[in-house]
Amino acid sequence: MPNLTSSPRSRLKVALAGQQNAGKSTLFNALTGARQHIANYPGVTVEKKSGVYVDGDLKVEVVDLPGTYSLTSFSLEERVARDFLLRDKPDVIVNVIDASTLERSLPLTFQLIEMGVPVVAVVNMIDVAGRLGLNVDPDALGARLGVPVIASVGRRGVGIPELRAAIRQTADCAHVRSPNIVDYGALEDAVADIEHRLAGTSVRPAAISPRWLALALLDGGSEAETLLVGPAGEREAVAAAARQARETFEASAGTSASDHIIACRLRHALDTIQASVQDRRQGLPISERIDRVLLNRWLAPLFLLATIWLVYQLSIVQGYELTKVTWPLLASFRNWASSVLPAAGFLNDPFVRAFGLWMVDSVNTLLNYVPIFLILFSLIAILEDSGYMARIAFILDRILKRFGLHGQSTLPMVLAGVFAGGCAVPGVMATKAIPDLRARLATILTVPFMNCLAKVPLYTLLISMFFPDHKGLVLFYLSTITVVVALLVAKLLTVTVLRKMETAPFVMELPHYHLPTLTGVLRRAIDRTWLYVKKVGTIVVAVAAVIYVLLQYPDLSADRIAYFQGRAEAAIAEFHDRMAGNPHAAAVASQERLIDLINVFTAYRAEKLNAGGKSASDALDAAYSSRHPEFVPFLLRSADPNARKAASALKTLADERKTLRREMKEERLTVSILGRIGQALEPVTRFAGFDWRINVALLSSFAARESSVATLGVLFGSDDGEARRLEDRMEAQGQTNYTALTAVSLMLFFALYPPCLATMIMVRLQTASTRWMLFAIAFPTVLGLMVAGTVQLIGTAFALDGLTTISVVYGSALALFVIVGLYRSPREAWRAARSAPSPATTREIPS
Template sequence: METTIALAGNPNSGKTTLFNLLTGAHQHVGNYPGVTVEKKQGMCVFKDQKFHIVDLPGTYSLSPYSLEETVARDFLVIEKPSMIINIIDASNLERNLFLTLQFLEMGFPMCIALNMMDVAKGRGILVDTQKLSTFLNVPVIPMVARSGAGKELLMQSAAKLSEKLSNTKPLKISYGADIDQALSKMQEMIERNGFLTDDLPSRWLALKYLEGDDQVKKLGRRHNPDLSAVLEEISHDLSNHLERSMDTTAEAIIGEYRYGFIRSLIAQGVVQTDSARKPFYFSDRLDRVLTHRIFGPVFLAAALLGLYHFTFTFSQAPVEWLEKAFEYIRQVADAGLSEGPLKSLLISGIIDGAGGVFSFVPLIMLMFLGIAILEDSGYLARVAFMLDRIFRFFGLHGNSVVAYIISGGIAGGCAVPGIMATRTLKSPKERLATMLTLPFMNCGAKLPVFAVLIAAFFANYKTTVMVLVTIAAWLVALFAARLFRSTILPGEAAPFVMELPPYHLPTPKGLIIHMWERTWQYLKKAGPVILAISVILWAMMSYPQLPAATQQAFEMQKQQTISGFAPDIIHELSMGGETGNFSAAALNLQEQLNLIDSREAGEALKHSVAGKIGTAFEKLSVYAGFDWRVNIALVGGVAAKEVIISTMGTAYSLGNADMEEDGRLSTRLRSAQGFDSLTAISLIVFIMFYSPCFISVVCICRESGSWKWGAFSMIFNTAAAFILAVTVYQLGLFF
């Protein structure tokens, strides 16, 4: 039989590192049932014995403060793992033991992995593992998870423990006369009635009633409503008594006594403090500069700008390679296939669609690498700390900033991992407000659209425009959040009672895992979904075809044009070859033929389903300066923003092969009728703010638990974007 081990511990205690160390590549990630909390599981084989390891979410306590804590507690109560490996940060023993005590009170067989022994030693904290083990009556294994030291011993100890898995005697802590008295009274009743005692220790159950744990009370009511009512009444009476006599609550006293118990352990010699111990560490000295009133914000601005430059400088070359690679595939397909719908589907649908997504993977990967460095080093927690005051003004939380940056707050991210990152927000209202506003950030898919428009109309002001676009995104997102929080999502702010983890050097392995997780979330959409979307868009832009009569009329026109030229010129043109070698007359003929071709392609596009949709929207979009061709691209962009460029490319190239080779989209736009710099500005504004892409909408639905929020974001954002774009365009017409 395989043994299930729950791996539990505080955030920042090295739990993920230990999990990776134990399970290696044998892990898979899912969600806990019904909630958006990640559940990582893995396999560890030690001396022919199989251990199934479940990574519980990192928590400071098992009191149901956050979703993570509820999930961790429910897993222990309902799934009943065989044993717990509790990882503890030795350099932060007191606080970490708070969670340990709660596991021990539940009576789980347990091993303590005393991690970061090296850090503790460096700080002059010497933990007496023997004493700790004796006091708590569980094995304690010193280790350094980062280097892997202590892994053997830990697994040995776990294997030994798994041989005799009878429930150990739960730890009994005294909570003072009042509470102890109530506890023993309740315990006696619980045991006499066999109330949930098959699974849980009686004292723990009584404690949970006193603490007012709703989940446990619910469980109890289902099991034995009468007894549950009696227990609730005892708790209620005690609360009243404590309130009157000491102006406190049972819950508060329980917490205080737990910490008291820990302090007495420490005082009994579990921790020996080195004489060289300093109260302030390197990390604190760094904080004096990095969160300083003046240097703090200056460094923050520098770090974000640095990240921007890092991403865009180093991604330029790989993005170009990929673009070239896709161009090459396109050419091969172009040369190798015969004309027809299949070829058109393959080239305009599949290759262009996939190319649009994959070409920007290097940019997004580098951005996520940069963010992983900021995050893993501990700096991002400081960013949240410094910006919380501002974010709170807009009804958000300091931690919202992380989700914003991942979504493209510094230009070039992706809203999908951004939406996932909102999971760190405890208040559902704050989380929703963040989730609904982060699609306003400039994700990696919007950037190429801006790049083309900037190259066409503001080539000399590239940096200025990008800075303006970034600032505008933040302003609109923040004010929209404020609007949501004061109308549809009102409610209290979640506390900012948080740990600032010590700075540390990120490990390459950790960075790569982190970067890859987010990139993968972006890439997944490039799979079947975007392919399907590209194909649908291609079909919408190709069908229905022009009626045969119209096609014939164009053919007739061509024949007529050709017949007006001398036979040797027609022959010269049909021989093909370099355009540069043609005579003036041949060039003239070619130009006239091209003109007819493009008129035909234009007619065909307009005749297609997409063209009809675009034309239908024109009545409205004309106020923002968009014609039917732009509309087609924008409709496609709802599927995925990457599609905008390729769709505009098709709509403006008007099917002319030669023009496509020498005419870049930016050049074509500049010469296009009815497209000027004002249209470009209006279009940038609209693209920035309109409906999130389809994948983001699906993600919002899933993470918010309701399709309504997905629909809301599509409608609200599009309406807001339209109003902004029309305002900009109409104002611009006056100048």
């Protein structure tokens, strides 16, 4: 217990504790403002939010603990909250209580008071309780609890000054009362005996209240025994005494000690409410009336589908339209970076330039999706703050738990891309909220199967090539089979490698509906987007550097370099021959000036493409005329015959240079480390229909999914320099190697293929385990190759076309999905018979 004195303090540590949806985060934001930090608790994946505010000469650190209903360590969140309170020793606990659900909130309050740390109770959302007909008297409630009680409306800032004052007064012992404790009746003798034993030994840590620890030991949780310290013999003696007392009580009382403790706290809560709350409720509350429609057995799925469709319509479709506005800005930044980096050579660029532009392009790829994520996270914040997100989890829990997942697996799957869109990185990040360890891991390992936005380009390419008359049907197959496969894989994992993982029941308070505040939504969206950019951005830069090396080294042989150099010199010589006698030849008399001209011409054409409208194009011409007057005849249209000849000669040389650079790039890729790896993998992937080119595209897509199509564009470069579509080039060069059956195998493999490296790093962060990260790479790879190989085998053996093959695969997966979903083991059937979900709440409280 903290050492409380009456001397003034300079720093305080305050813990915000309370159940889910009680408004903790809102109060946290109101207290700390923008001075916040988000991290993970050491050794676990639960999010830790801390912030600071200054109250006069006092600096107060506020830690927002995970939402929890008790401190029994039943779930990871409960364990994290309990361990923080016991080991980090906050000076004050601020217990945030939902004024409209006092009956379910107060048992946690009693446990916090029993810990012996000074407590300030905040009865939040007092306005909601008032509208429901519940008039809470803070003074009467404080008298019953024996701790200061503040009434607040967190989202409007009501009660915040009073809360800060109460925190200061409580910490300075100027406002401390004698907290009232729960009377546990027939168990009190056992509590007193264990307290006495704890006092007579050194097994109780100094910071832990003996009464709280005695109750925890009697409650039956083995976790409480791990809190004991000192000699092993003394620890075992105290633990054995608690077990004996518990068994004796249960034999005489006919109920478990745990149930008795819960029942006593519930009775004490009801007595406290009766003395401090006037209940004037009439009729059903508005939230329950809304739920009768939104949670209706038949209407709930329709509202859910409409909500998900609206989220994607606004974020993916409209957000993608915004990228058309932001991309020119990023392209302009790329052009600026190109202008400040060392100038390009004729065939080869200086390393600083090549590597720098590679980095810029990699970062731009990430930043281009920021508008989408800002909108998506804003909409998710609206769903959370309004209270509907909890209803979505409740609606889907019955289905998801059949496959080993959890109601709160819904949000990660939505973020990862239930339909065509989304991203696995925020999907994996969102698994923090799942309290069930087994379901959390199963969700982390399966959300990458969703159709992230970066998978769509490859799907579009292959469908356009091989299924031009059935685009909608094939895209429907792909967009839904991934969800089916994800659920089937989750079921497989939970009954095999995850079967021994710790589980917890689906416990969720359905909050009252609220109108979200603009400030809260924007703050949440910006925080989450910035976290995405910060974490993924660093990863993308690191991955881009590795991929650059793998694609560039080893370089071409001396003979091949000499070959390309000879062609370049011939092209330059042809240019000078065409410029012979031309008065404009003086501007490019030296090799250096010719390279400068080509670079200026290349930059001019790039900026010309981004110029919006005639006025911008004219301004660009004027700018280049001012900066490079000697090159104007080569760049701008002119009636001068010599200028037209000069421009034609330059264009021919620039096109030949472009062709040479592209051919060198393709050949360098073939002999690069990554290219050789792709060729080495052919014996393994050939049975799935993949050659080395597809292997290289898949390997590059491990860094970023979008790289698959970009790499194919390089591998299938045009031999004659014509700007033909990638589909045409692949059809011409692939010949009989690529068929519709190959496309089906590749699309299914790509759907199951391990997620990109950024997602893998996020899996490592969320699981705190390299082993699970490697499993998330190996398992989908093996599964994908098995599926792709089976498709090739069956399609070839029965001479099926691509559409028939993918239809058979889809039908088989759907049939297996139905069978697995309907099947219940005897143990599951017994559990289902004993419990039925209730939208009203939480775990059942014995009477």
